[in-house]
Amino acid sequence: MHKNEEKVKFNFVDVIIICVILALLAAGVYKLLIVNRALALQNSHVEFKVLVEKVRLPSVESIKEGQPVRDVQTNIPLGNVISKEVSPYKEAVPTLDGRVVLAEVPEKYNVIITIESPAIVTDNSIMIGNKEIKIGAQISVKSNVFSLTGIVYGATVKQ
Secondary structure, eight states: OOOOOOOOOOOOHHHHHHHHHHHHHHHHHHHHIIIIIHHTTTTTEEEEEEEEEEOHHHHHHHTTTOEEETTTTTOEEEEEEEEEEEEEEEEEEEESSSOOEEEEEEEEEEEEEEEEEEEEEEEOOEEEEEEEEEOOOOEEEEEEEOEEEEEEEEEEEEE
């Protein structure tokens, strides 16, 4: 008694197609479980300060409360200006008697811009869009009327 049995044969193309389907399923699960959860966590609010040094008066006057600001390189919204603190820019200057004193530089100012934004806050980072906010890091911000580069001076997480 001889039976004809059909055997299932896999070739190289079938294996590649199965691997692609499994990879697409894994990517879909990753997006649903990990990425969407991270976006849902963006319910924290962060206030961060940007210190901009040696700025001229027209730039200082162009910064307004409530003004939206964006990152210069990526154009990602970084939030709205809450406040600005302006102080005269000072430089170390030697005196005739050998001392070094801080003297105000005419028509130059330091500005601390406080910006509020929704953010993803984790144990390791503060993310606004895909921009990481770290104290001491250089950041370039712009609005419709100014573009300034400064240093992140402080950050406070609001609940």
